[in-house]
Amino acid sequence: MDRALVRRLSNIAFVILTAIATLIALTALVLILWSLLSKGIGGLDTKIFTMTQPAPGSEGGLSNAIMGSLIMCGIGLAIAVVVGVLAGTWLSEYGGNTRYGQVVRFLNDVLLSAPSILIGLFVYEILVRPFHGFSAWAGGVALAILAMPIVTRTTEDILSLQPSALREAGMALGASRAFVIRKIVWKSARAGLVTGALLGFARISGETAPLLFTALGNQFFSTELTQPMASLPTTIFQFALSAYEDWQRLAWVGALLIAAAVLSINIIGRIVAREARRS
Numbered sequence: 001m002d003r004a005l006v007r008r009l010s011n012i013a014f015v016i017l018t019a020i021a022t023l024i025a026l027t028a029l030v031l032i033l034w035s036l037l038s039k040g041i042g043g044l045d046t047k048i049f050t051m052t053q054p055a056p057g058s059e060g061g062l063s064n065a066i067m068g069s070l071i072m073c074g075i076g077l078a079i080a081v082v083v084g085v086l087a088g089t090w091l092s093e094y095g096g097n098t099r100y101g102q103v104v105r106f107l108n109d110v111l112l113s114a115p116s117i118l119i120g121l122f123v124y125e126i127l128v129r130p131f132h133g134f135s136a137w138a139g140g141v142a143l144a145i146l147a148m149p150i151v152t153r154t155t156e157d158i159l160s161l162q163p164s165a166l167r168e169a170g171m172a173l174g175a176s177r178a179f180v181i182r183k184i185v186w187k188s189a190r191a192g193l194v195t196g197a198l199l200g201f202a203r204i205s206g207e208t209a210p211l212l213f214t215a216l217g218n219q220f221f222s223t224e225l226t227q228p229m230a231s232l233p234t235t236i237f238q239f240a241l242s243a244y245e246d247w248q249r250l251a252w253v254g255a256l257l258i259a260a261a262v263l264s265i266n267i268i269g270r271i272v273a274r275e276a277r278r279s
Helices: 002-043 063-095 099-112 116-128 136-160 164-172 177-188 190-204 209-214 232-240 245-278
Strands: none
Touching (some): 002 245, 063 099, 063 177, 063 232, 116 209, 136 190, 209 232, 232 245
């Protein structure tokens, strides 16, 4: 009876601790969302999407920063998806538990947890300093390096969950292994691959440090990939540290836009994953 009582009390204590931890996490999330909504929703209007970065004391918006973020995130995601899907496929289908595969998997995990500022410094040394100028290409490459390990890990995990019978059936009909992977395994895992791409986009959409070292920023509207380009994270960083209230208000609006984008992407990713499990 004493042992049963101890187990019961331990279980109750554990449940209480986990409930408290969950409450703390939810409270922090609610406070963050409330601060973004209360300080950012008031400045949200059509000018945000139609006007560029203003001078202090004048009207303006964040159209150049929004477009710059979309362009550089698009470049980064395109590179990350191609490299990440191929790397994850190799780890799942070919690398397996070989020594080389374990080394690649370990290095991918290291890159997954690497500080973003180190990625920015690395890209600065290979793409900014040698060419004597900041550029959107450099920013996109830095974001791609941050997203690649997420896409790689997700791809490997998703492909590993696909039944071996799919591969065996395809090769039994005379198809090559590469053909089976492209036409059968990838098609079966397409929802998971899309989810990995969405998670990669959510990871890079709010990064500031690597863009400060690569794309720098631009107060004007620009789509030239070889020139400095504005982005929402760098604009928020600049405006939040300023002494001008109108810039600070725009910084809160930009932060709200990024939070809404990341939340929407995560929701879409969960919906896609749920539909994939049902099918």
